[in-house]
Amino acid sequence: MSPSSSHSDITTASAAETEAFARGLAARLPDGCVVTLNGDLGAGKTVFARGLARGLGITEPVTSPTFTIVQEYPRPGGGWFYHLDLYRIRGADDALAFGLEEFLFQPHTLTVIEWPERLGDLLETELPAGARHVPVQITALDDTRRTIRLPADLAGM
Numbered sequence: 566m567s568p569s570s571s572h573s574d575i576t577t578a579s580a581a582e583t584e585a586f587a588r589g590l591a592a593r594l595p596d597g598c599v600v601t602l603n604g605d606l607g608a609g610k611t612v613f614a615r616g617l618a619r620g621l622g623i624t625e626p627v628t629s630p631t632f633t634i635v636q637e638y639p640r641p642g643g644g645w646f647y648h649l650d651l652y653r654i655r656g657a658d659d660a661l662a663f664g665l666e667e668f669l670f671q672p673h674t675l676t677v678i679e680w681p682e683r684l685g686d687l688l689e690t691e692l693p694a695g696a697r698h699v700p701v702q703i704t705a706l707d708d709t710r711r712t713i714r715l716p717a718d719l720a721g722m
């Protein structure tokens with residue numbers, strides 16, 4: 566397997582564990598990166614996004630932004646945490662129409678996107694030199710266990 570395709574799988578046994586894992590991951594993410602969260606309805610994408618926010622020191626409630634598409638949270642030291650939920654958009658054209666690019670790969674910013682499938686390959690084509698897209702896949706094993714797949718260098722093991 567080539568290094569660029571190597572990934573790690575972590576299994577969590579509760580929502581609290583998923584949130585805690587994401588909280589720890591936040592410190593390992595490069596500045597300006599975009600984290601995409603793939604997974605079915607109820608997989609735990611919003612729980613994971615909340616953990617990332619907590620890891621950045623954000624204490625506000627983090628809930629699904631489904632009806633607003635994007636929620637913006639200021640970070641304690643400056644910069645932003647952007648949480649996008651693209652479930653209700655039809656495709657990349659819709660995303661560009663609402664100004665998606667303003668929320669991607671920005672300095673002092675972490676962006677997390679639920680339902681990135683809606684964008685097709687837009688993220689890869691917009692990726693600036695030196696920027697990073699971090700794909701995360703969450704899969705439900707049963708009511709309480711989830712497998713989280715992410716790039717191996719960020720797994721923290």
Ligand SMILES: Nc1ncnc2c1ncn2[C@@H]1O[C@H](COP(=O)(O)OP(=O)(O)OP(=O)(O)O)[C@@H](O)[C@H]1O
Pocket residue numbers: 577578579580581582583584604605606607608609610611612613629679708709710711
């Ligand atoms: N190990 C686990 N990790 C994350 N969530 C879990 C886990 N076990 C149970 N859950 C529950 O699964 C649900 C996940 O909900 P969440 O809103 O995060 O899903 P989602 O992937 O964002 O869904 P949607 O596509 O509707 O936005 C919560 O009710 C949470 O308590």
Ligand SMILES: [Mg+2]
Pocket residue numbers: 610611629650679
């Ligand atoms: Mg959600």
